[in-house]
Amino acid sequence: MRQKEAYYSHDTDLKTPKKPFDRAFFEQLPKTDLHVHLDGSMRPETILDLASKDGVDIGADSLKKLEKLLQPGKMHESLNDYLKTFDLTLKVMQTEESLYRAAYELVEDNAKENVQYFEVRYSPILHTQKGLSVTTILEAVVEGLNDAERDFGIKSGVIVCGIRNISPEVSMQMAELAVAFKNRGVVGYDLAGAEYNYPARDHLESFNLILSNNINVTIHAGEAYGPDSIHQALHYCGAHRIGHGTRLKENGDLLNYVNDHRIPLEICLSSNVQTKAASTMDKHPFKFYLDLGLRVTLNTDNRLVTNTTMTDEYFLAYKHFKLSPQNILDVVINGVKSAFIPFEYKKWFLRDTKQRTIELINQYSEQG
């Protein structure tokens, strides 16, 4: 038993805390966010500002009214209901300036809470309402990220999304775009949108193109549909990571496969309860997965729509699942290990993050 524990945990000298960790501790923790949507993570002030500058009617002209419309953090009927909120944010994300700004501010918001690295995902096709080309749409976001990375000293990457409920042809177009921007800001390809009734294998051609160009794949699966969706993502579409994987627990054999192959799960706790992927936080399998040794990571999904931050997600996980200092270190390390970054850089990043996390845990633990 002792040996098994040592194998998947990181086997370090962590002090026992004299009092519980507070929110400030989790804010200082060097974090990653591998699953965050650009169109669900804008600042409300920016949405209002862009709407007024660009003359877009969003049905709200004050923060109060906008909040009433969006109801950030609301419990939804389903994933499809949750996704409706994006119609509003997308209205103001149809110009180069707005896309640049959304990307730039996302880096700033992440840097403020010590997220060291994040991967932002979006589907350029959803930003063509005013005639922008998908190339311009991608360039605007990459430029916003690059400029902010220089200003705030953290790193990021873009994941291009195909959309399940649009069409396989559009997914193919998004895959071609991801290939064109490989090593120029894009680090991966994903399939997002309505999961129920829209199987990933319909988009197989796009995955073939992505994989034959040696590009990373993550797929939303096991959120609004069962383990079969995860099975397809892995075995038909070649996913290297799974977005959510909340319902993986329903198939023990597949769960073992995911664990044996160290396939990362991008867990988004608050979002999963809001979309009813998990009926309550108590029913969420996060801790069950963590105890089994699965490579679980914590992520926001949507900072605005879900009304969360990485600090909030860690603090929530800590309080709700009574995480130990070793659990916290493991989840932080899992985030770095699962990142779509070159191994040469990852080695350094891993060593640095591990050391800083241990120091922080021990420093906090000694405070009475």
Ligand SMILES: [Zn+2]
């Ligand atoms: Zn998502």
